[in-house]
C-alpha cells in the first residue's frame with residue numbers, strides 16, 4: 001500500500017487533526033470484535049471549524065470552471081480505482097460485508113464520482129421567451145453553498161460519494177459526518193481526495209458525537225443544505241432542526257419494500273431476485289425485500305425453491321472466500337433480528353429455514369425464511385435490517401397492491417410478472433420512489449434513487465441528483 005489509508009484523525013481545512021480534547025472512539029471488526037483503529041470523538045467545536053473551512057473555501061471553488069472541478073473528481077476516481085483492493089478490505093473489516101460485495105461497492109461508489117465529473121459540465125440554464133419586447137429572461141443554475149452530509153454504516157463508501165460527487169461538481173463545498181461504526185472508509189476516501197489535490201476546505205470529515213455535530217450542521221446559517229441517509233426518526237429530527245435556518249434538505253430514510261410474485265412470474269428468476277434483494281449486505285439495506293408476497297397458486301412451490309437456494313448461502317467472515325453472508329453490524333442489530341423472528345413465530349409464522357444465531361458469541365445470524373407471515377407481526381411493518389425473509393400469501397392483484405402500499409414508507413418496491421398489462425398497472429399503482437419489475441437489483445449511478453412518503457425527500461444519482469445541489473436563479477434583464 002503506497003498510501004496509508006487507515007486514518008486515525010479527522011480532516012478539516014486541509015489538515016489531519018485530533019479532537020480538541022484528544023478523546024477517541026474505537027472502530028471494531030463486527031466479525032471477531034477486534035480493534036481496527038481509533039478515531040477522534042469530536043463535537044460541536046470541531047464541527048463548527050469544519051463548517052468555517054467549507055465556508056471559506058466556497059467562493060474559490062465556485063469560481064472554478066466546471067471542467068476544472070471535473071478534473072479533480074476524475075483524479076480522485078483514478079486514485080479510488082488504484083486503491084480499490086485496500087478500500088474493499090478496509091470496508092469488509094469495519095462493516096462485515098463479503099469482500100466481493102465490498103469490491104462491488106467501491107466500483108459503485110466510484111461510478112458516482114465519474115458520472116458527476118461529466119455532469120458538472122451540464123448544469124444548463126434556460127432562456128425563456130419574455131412577454132415584453134425589451135425584456136430578456138434567463139435562468140441560471142448556481143451552487144447551493146456549503147452542504148453538510150450525514151451518512152450511514154451500511155454502504156460506507158457509496159453513501160458518501162453519491163452525495164459528495166454531485167455537490168463538488170455543482171460547486172458546493174462539503175462537511176461530512178460518517179457513521180460511528182464505519183468512519184474508516186470515509187476517512188480513506190478523504191485521504192485519496194487530498195492526494196488528488198482537492199483544495200483545503202472543499203471536503204472535510206468529522207467523526208464523533210452525532211447529536212452535537214448534527215446540531216451544528218443543521219443550525220449553522222452558513223450551511224445551506226443538509227443531505228442525510230439514515231433512519232426515518234433521525235431524518236425527521238434533522239428536518240426539524242434545519243427549519244430554524246430554512247435549509248434545503250435531502251433525506252434518504254427507511255424503507256419497507258414489498259416484493260410481489262404473481263402467479264405468471266418466472267419462478268426461478270423470482271427466487272434469485274428475492275435472494276439478491278433480501279440477502280445483499282446480510283439484509284442490511286433500506287431497499288431489501290421486507291415483505292415477500294407470493295400468489296396462492298405458486299406459494300408452496302416458491303417456498304421450496306427459495307429454501308433450497310437460501311440453504312446454500314455461506315455465512316462467516318467476509319474476508320473468507322465463498323462467504324456471502326457476513327456478520328450483522330453490532331449487538332443492537334442482531335438483537336433486533338432475534339426479536340423480529342421470535343415475535344413472528346409467537347404469532348403463528350412457520351419457520352422454513354434458519355432462525356438462530358450461528359454462534360452465541362458472534363454477530364452471525366442464519367439466513368432465515370418465515371412463511372405464513374401476517375400483518376400483525378413486527379416483520380411486516382418494522383424494518384428488520386437483517387437476513388430474515390418473511391413470506392406472505394395473497395390471492396388477488398388488488399389485495400396485494402393495497403397491502404403493499406399500506407405503510408408509511410415508500411422507497412423501493414419489486415414485482416415479478418410476465419403479463420404486460422399487469423406490469424403497467426402495478427408499476428403505476430405501487431407508491432414507491434423506485435419500482436423494479438422482474439429484477440432484484442436496480443442500483444446504478446445513471447438513474448434517480450429516492451423515496452416518497454416517510455422514506456424521504458430528493459433524489460440521488462443521475463442528472464436529477466445534480467439538481468439537488470443547485471439553486472435556480474431567474475435573471476430578468478430589460479434593455
Ligand code: ADP
Nearest residue numbers: 150151152178179180210211214229230231234
Ligand atoms: P441506523 O439506525 O441505521 O444507525 P441512524 O439514523 O441512527 O441509522 O444513523 C445514520 C447516521 O445518522 C449516522 O451517521 C449517525 O451517527 C447519525 N445520527 C444518529 N443520530 C443523530 C442525531 N441525533 N443527529 C445527527 N446525526 C445523527
